[in-house]
Amino acid sequence: MTLDSDETLHTASTTVSLENVEKHVSPAPVSTSSPQVSTSSSPRAASAASSDSSSLCSNDSSLASNEQFVVRNHEVQQCMSDRVTWYTKSRDYWTQVPSTIDGMLGGYGSLTHADLCSSAQFLAKLVNQGGLGTQLALDCGAGIGRVTQGLLLNVFDKVEMLDTCREHLDNAREFMGDKMFANVSAQHCCGLEDFHPAPGTLYDVVWIQWVIIYLSDSDFIKLLARLKGAIKKNGYIVIKDNVTKAGCELDADDSSVTRSDLQLKQIFKKAGLELLEETFQKGFPRELFKVKYYALR
Secondary structure, eight states: OOBOTTOEEEOSSOEEEHHHHHHTSOOOOOOSSOOOOOOSSSOOBOOGGGGOTTSTTOOOGGGTTOTTOSSOOHHHHHHHHSHHHHHHHHHHHHHTSOSSHHHHTTTOGGGHHHHHHHHHHHHHHHHHTSOOOOSEEEEETOTTTHHHHHTGGGTOSEEEEEESOHHHHHTHHHHHOHHHHTTEEEEEESOGGGOOOOTTOOEEEEEEESOGGGSOHHHHHHHHHHHHTTEEEEEEEEEEEEEBSSSOEEETTTTEEEOBHHHHHHHHHHTTOOEEEEEEOOSOOTTBOEEEEEEEO
């Protein structure tokens, strides 16, 4: 498989261009008001605290001996340790979010085309390295199927969708249309912390976008370790998410923590994964957190 100069991804059975990616995405509603800045699995506005290494979730050496955590701030550790409350808050948050592109992107629905086109370029780079199959992908934090429809089903024959909110999954058929939804081979309604791949199921790509902020450090590590055993020999776990400049940022209202690049790489290492590719998303507004891709195996 090769990527031509016109940024078209060719496989033995299909041709996927960036124009094709855009064609399959429903136009995002354009709001005349300012975007809603939320802590959802979406682009987020960066606060001043996130760039300060002595801020809310900066490293605390007095807690460094606790191997359950990568984030070393006592307040964050306390929040994560109350597992029931931690995950209940995030599930409750998502039941209030409308099943629209704007809802999935926390009020930044206008960024969906830039997001999907950049993701297509990153995925094409992985394909061009050779050996990556295009039979089955898993979309983690799939919601209504924005990424399933706009990216993954333009490359993979089948996609499984995973999300904690049943209402969003139930709206996926209407959002995607019957023809494309027919290629969704399964829907899993559960949190990532509780997801266990079916025995014998192997994915070419596991795509995890704007959802890891809801996982505790311990559950994040355990999830990645499980997924490592559920990808094919030449497959990838792809994480695309917000990163802070230093330390991390906690939002206790919906149990989310945005981590630094260093903290994420520590988690990858603890899960036994090798980082093969990484790059930043380009073209997003400057007031948002930087968004970074990681390809792991």
